[in-house]
Amino acid sequence: MITPTTLRSAATADFPALSLRPWREDDVPALVEAYADPFLRRWTAESPDDAADGLRWVARQRRGWEEGLRFAFAVLEAGPQGGPGRLVGGVVLKRPVPDGASAEVGYWTAAPARGRGVAPRALEALTAWAFEAFGGSGPERLELLHQEDNGASCRVAEKSGYAFRAVLPAAPPEFPLSGHLHVRAAGA
Template sequence: MSLPPSILPGTLAAYPQPELTTPTGLTLRPWEAADAPAFLSAYDDPAIQQWHPRHPASEAQVLEWFALYRTNWTHERGASWAITRTGEVVGRIALGNFDLHAGIAGFAYWVLPVARGTGVAPSALSGVSTWAFASGFERLHLSHSTRNTPSCRAATKAGFPLEGTKRNEAPHADGRHDMHLHARIPSDSNPAV
């Protein structure tokens, strides 16, 4: 006898990827073609280059990534949102590697320099987490380099306690890094951000 899945296949893809709003005034929406220049220019930022080893090379490649994001939603593999404030893109948040049977998924995110230190990442993490838990996910996790202190603060502020260190886990431009693992489950508190 098999255990039933946490989320029945077809449940998420039965609807368009949701647009989410946070109590802090952020709108998280699916990426649009008009966002390609902002998305591409984000990877000119040294911090985003440092912590995200994959970089798009052109607006055409960004549009290919956007198409992949739509396909991932349709096939219930993941979702990627533009983080916007007053209509302007200020970051990206993605929830990927959906395991619908176990109810597990993992986060990735970046915030543009103009919005850093303003609570954008914790607010976006909290907003997507609220949607994900309401949709049936049972565990959400994220990893970041042990050298990426701002990401560690954002995760903790969003209610993702540090669970441990994954040694030599991820390649970066300056070599392999140990990665911190943070996770949140539905019974964890949802801190005000």
């Protein structure tokens, strides 16, 4: 079993460090506020609308850790003097087959934090952890999928070393439009 952990992303010249940790109940107000953004809702399958939805969402993330199939992290920007800061996004590693050769990554950035390099920095921290944390049973490659018309996700993938591999056909109703597949191999 993988123990829930906290990951760090270094500060840059322009932006404070990021802290990535498993989701907690006290994240729910900020989570619900972030998901009120119509742009974010457009790209995500699940959108908590209120505190009750948010608590259920956080409980599912916790179960994902327990089951070893979904490792979701809240992304926080460091506050003054390096203390805990505000929620700026989320990242996740999904392993539908626990000992499979591949896993999928996902991410989102809260509206006020867009354009600050949050997604690439958080994705880089998640990627490094994913290849390291699972030892010999870890994935050999990580896949990043996004809808074809999501140019921002394409740029994040490229900045994070995820090479474009293929256009995936639409698969309605869950995936009504075609998508992109980006891949990063272990050691790349």
